Amino acid sequence: MMTQIQKIANPQGKGLVNVVDDLRSYEPIHVKAKSAHQWLADYFTSSLILSAKYGFKPIVAKDYYLYFKNAEWKLSLIEPEAWKSHSPGTYFATCNLNPDMSWSIELVDDWQQDPLLVKTIYELESAFVDSLNNENFLLENLPFYLQHLSYYQRLCANALARSLKQSLEIKLGKDNAGLLESKKMLTELDSQKKLILKNN
Secondary structure: OOOOOOOOOOOOOOHHHHHHHHHOOOOOOOOOOOOOHHHHHHHHHHHHHHOEEEOOOOOEEEEEEEEEEHHHHEEEOHHHOOOOOOOOOOEEEEEEEOOOEEEEEEEOHHHHHHHHHHHHHHHHHHHHHHHHOOOOHHHHOOOOOOOOOOHHHHEEEEHHHHHHHHHHHHHHOOOHHOOOEHHHHHHHHOOOOOOOOOEO
């Protein structure tokens, strides 16, 4: 009597190859120790960009354009001047993915003339600070896996989390970084009356 062999779906794990390659392509490099304010600025700025809608694979040192419309952010490959009609929203900033997998932005000069943008950024920063104002370990708050994000957003968020973790470990050592409470990282912000938003 022949033994029936059950087929295993995807026995070689072929579907995983692209994911592993993509994860490797987002390996943080040139990660450095950062001040608490710089670390938080990188975290907040990058989180803002990664909350935007986009469906492409970002690459390091390429310009992308951040737009805001109807309470939503959109990251685009198309610069503001190229839109002949139907712009995706108010142009807010030019964005770059850094080698350490954090994001930098160059804000438009007059963005603070738009009351809705100012209100939105203020509310986002307040919510960000509130989310860290607890006794949880800081590294537990990092976005290693956020299921609600799209594929490329999730990859970039994971790379950002690895970068921020490495930066903290370089500065404090692995053991101390792992035991740092979130609210302790906020103490430097209390004395600095400026936006967390990192502007080039």
